[in-house]
Amino acid sequence: MSGTDCVLLKHGEIFLKGRNRHLFTERLHDNLRVALRGVGGSTWIKTAQNVTVLGGQVPVATLVERARQVIGFNSVAPAVRVPSTLDAITDASVDALRAVRAERRVRGFAVRVKRRDKGFPLTSSRMEAHLGARVREGVPGLPVDLSAPDITLTVEIDRKETYLSWERHPGLSGLPVGSSGRALVLLSGGYDSPVAAHRAMRRGLSCDFVHFNGAPYTNPSSVYKAYALARELNRCQPPGALHVIALGKAQKQLAVAGAGRLQVVAQRRLMVRTASALAARTGAQALVTGDSLGQVASQTLANLAAVDEAASLPVLRPLIGWVKQEIIDEARTIGTAGISVLPDEDCCTLLAPPRVTTRARLPQVRAVERRLELDELIESLLAGAQVLRPGEEAETPEAEAPMVEAGCQAAG
Template structure:
């Protein structure tokens, strides 16, 4: 491509759900801009992030390469709140420059060699520009058609040239990267995710990030009766998820002795449910300490014995804090597909000895009664045990 005709490489970001926020929109946009800037800090590249009406433009330093623009685009594609990321060209705001850029952006495309159909889609955010959107479409499209002989298809083009006339410049681009969508992380508060080394909880954490929650992570380890493998997995999963929000924190509870106490209570069929309630109670105590407002789990209705409707109700009874279950209506195939898409599946499938392996009854209770569970907790002196467990947590910094 002739970069002189195309101008300067930049990145154009399209907002999604935020534009529907009415009078609160400014709050969401400010948080999104902050999240974008934080995500780009790791690239060690001085960029200029500017908010425009309905879009965000990222301008690179003078002399920046197309490869650097691609790197910026790939990084911000992980930031929730954006629906499309376009590696665009910033051209001067005059008709002649726009026409030349439209021609050059398709010149080396493979669609030209196979005479693919095309269309030009213009959007004129600055109404002072001398040509209307449809006039600009016809002008640039006509030049491309004359030079390269590409047939026009307005309904289903194989190649689309986008032209957006902004306040100070014009953006020209073709393809885009789908964004994460959702809301900017931090706009919905803070929550604590009960993080196992399995497939479900990382996906649940990601889904809550997309709804604007900033999440911290709490992992229950079977130490001293298991190895540290599950901690390594939890750490690796949190690192993988951190690209969506930044500043993630992982807390680990040594839970093995508490499980030993549950096992010695003699209630084999209720052991898993007693453990789940104790985990939730401990998580609630930790959440209060770190000022989180809700708990998040990877429960999916009916997936395992502890996730029947009656057992979920018994777990909700254990705490006063809201328990969010974003995967409650998903099946395992859907969860695995999402885990594969966000890059956590391969880590989750690594072998490890997690704390759940210490309590594996031959037949788990599917319709646990709350009063029976409360009796177990009374024998365990659960309230004191919860404080001890919360006091024993250790933070693993990324």
């Protein structure tokens, strides 16, 4: 086929930005470069009007796969780049549809032309008619169907170069990761927190992760899951760190201090206190949790308010109005559901009472906390934290596996 293979990446929300648009574009391209690491060949990135063009000495399918992991692009389309001359565009259009027709049955086609260069001699509608006629001549038996075509050839004409595409994949859209600051995600092994993390990333937040496990009273299975979840999420951002904190002994101290029905809320308050202190050290400006209002007893409005009171940073809850099935469906879409469904020993159920209060009162919770040396306890928790880097250590999951095991053994 004539022309040079490439990939067209249509920008998402940054199209709406004003004078700072170039900063968002630069961040988007930086993230794209990170996603392209290890592709096995040289690549290049070019900016057109609200479009990024990606190419290089790498199979287009590989470029498409990597680009679809980058938050901030609305669509990802394999394309062919040709000079912006009538003959070159015409020849490439005929070649493209002839190749498609040879691969599969096509019952009808349409041509859509967008002229970014208004100096091109033919208008968009005249160019569509011209290309449609030439394709029908060059690919006998392929009819035009403008209402419901099996394939749509999109032709985007710039001043020097024109891009032809006939296949389009959805992107992750949103704001480029890192354009809104940095956050620390309280990452459990369930469905909710990974989906919340992904939603936070799509609003431009770079995310690190903190996982609280019940060690030494639970096995390291939850750490395996947290590592795998963080690695999957890190495919969509420059990899963030995973901090693993053994909470079991602190949970036992709360129980001994007489937390009773307040045990779960007290644990959550200790988690956000510790996460706030960790965030201060890592430069995070907010915490992210997977809370959904009323989903469980610890997520009633009163209990959420009691937890927030212990945090020194904003607590963001992207899923606050979601129902469980919506969260599960989203987890399947982003690829975390298969990990979340694996069995583990969740620290939240460790030492949990048979009945959990749904209306925690701050004076009662504070009375329990005063029986502990909270500052020393938090410092001890942070001192014992393990720091893992999912997605950074190696290019393949097989190479990462020993590091997962080593990290879990250390944490457990």
